[in-house]
Amino acid sequence: MGGDGGVAPIIHFVFVHGACHGGWCWYKLITLLLAAGFKATSVDLTGAGINLTDSNTVFDFDHYNQPLFSLLSEIPPHHKIILVGHSIGGGTVTEALCKFTDKISMVIYLAAEMVQPGTTSPNNSNMTVGEEDIWEFTYGEGADKPPTGVLMKEEFIRHYYYSQSPIEDVTLASKLLRPAPIRALQGIDKLPPNPEAEKVPRGYMKTAKDNLFHPMYQDRLVEKWPPSQLYILEDSDHSAFFSVPTILFAYLLRAVSFLQL
Numbered sequence: 239m240g241g242d243g244g245v246a247p248i249i250h251f252v253f254v255h256g257a258c259h260g261g262w263c264w265y266k267l268i269t270l271l272l273a274a275g276f277k278a279t280s281v282d283l284t285g286a287g288i289n290l291t292d293s294n295t296v297f298d299f300d301h302y303n304q305p306l307f308s309l310l311s312e313i314p315p316h317h318k319i320i321l322v323g324h325s326i327g328g329g330t331v332t333e334a335l336c337k338f339t340d341k342i343s344m345v346i347y348l349a350a351e352m353v354q355p356g357t358t359s360p361n362n363s364n365m366t367v368g369e370e371d372i373w374e375f376t377y378g379e380g381a382d383k384p385p386t387g388v389l390m391k392e393e394f395i396r397h398y399y400y401s402q403s404p405i406e407d408v409t410l411a412s413k414l415l416r417p418a419p420i421r422a423l424q425g426i427d428k429l430p431p432n433p434e435a436e437k438v439p440r441g442y443m444k445t446a447k448d449n450l451f452h453p454m455y456q457d458r459l460v461e462k463w464p465p466s467q468l469y470i471l472e473d474s475d476h477s478a479f480f481s482v483p484t485i486l487f488a489y490l491l492r493a494v495s496f497l498q499l
């Protein structure tokens with residue numbers, strides 16, 4: 239029995255995708271966790287996955303994150319929420335951590351943006367997002383206005399997102415990726431300091447064979463805001479949920495074994 243009115247605690251993993259992805263990318267992890275007796279949910283942020291909003295109309299980071307905020311507000315208090323964010327979804331996770339601090343038992347950043355509220359990202363000269371040739375922009379407000387969406391060009395997907403992943407997953411993903419709301423993403427890493435949120439245990443999982451989010455840049459994030467647990471996924475590309483799902487599953491279980499229920 240836990241401390242919440244005598245109701246037994248339930249460990250509930252909530253997964254947040256990165257840019258252009260959707261809740262679909264967690265299908266292997268959700269299958270493994272459900273089979274092991276945990277609760278596991280993935281969310282489609284606004285304009286992603288099967289969320290019906292056109293991402294070209296999403297201009298605000300809070301609007302983009304709204305489906306996660308709704309989900310978190312509905313989860314009952316006896317659920318011990320482990321919030322897991324991938325890639326730029328780490329920005330969403332940090333914002334949710336600040337808004338729902340009391341509901342979250344642990345946050346895990348997977349190859350993710352992990353920036354202490356009140357500070358800025360370390361120098362990002364290693365980031366591939368700056369290499370415009372790999373991106374295709376959409377102009378929902380007309381060609382004379384700044385872009386509203388961004389999607390990786392199909393010929394670069396295997397190398398940058400999924401170099402170590404099964405080819406079937408690459409094929410599936412290439413059908414499901416959708417443009418990310420570029421203007422909403424400009425709102426990441428703009429949070430005020432939040433000492434309460436910093437008390438929540440935090441894990442970082444580094445992807446060592448990542449062609450998109452350089453491992454050295456991930457090291458810098460970890461140095462700048464050291465997590466309580468650090469895991470290295472040696473054989474993982476940027477998308478550990480496809481390339482090393484069983485190792486990721488094992489590391490998630492190890493991470494939650496440190497929870498005080």
Ligand SMILES: CC[C@H]1c2cc3[nH]c4c(c3C)C(=O)[C@H](C(=O)OC)c4c3nc(cc4[nH]c(cc(n2)[C@@H]1C)c(C(C)=O)c4C)[C@@H](C)[C@@H]3CCC(=O)O
Nearest residue numbers: 256257325326350351359365366367418423424450451452
């Ligand atoms: C194009 C500019 C826009 C942006 C888009 C974007 N960012 C990432 C993707 C896209 C389309 C990815 O596909 C990747 C990801 O989420 O993979 C699933 C992205 C990352 N972005 C990161 C950090 C980061 N991005 C931005 C800004 C933007 N990203 C523009 C608004 C910032 C800041 C503060 O401006 C930061 C810190 C990483 C977590 C990943 C990997 C990026 C890489 O190394 O290339």
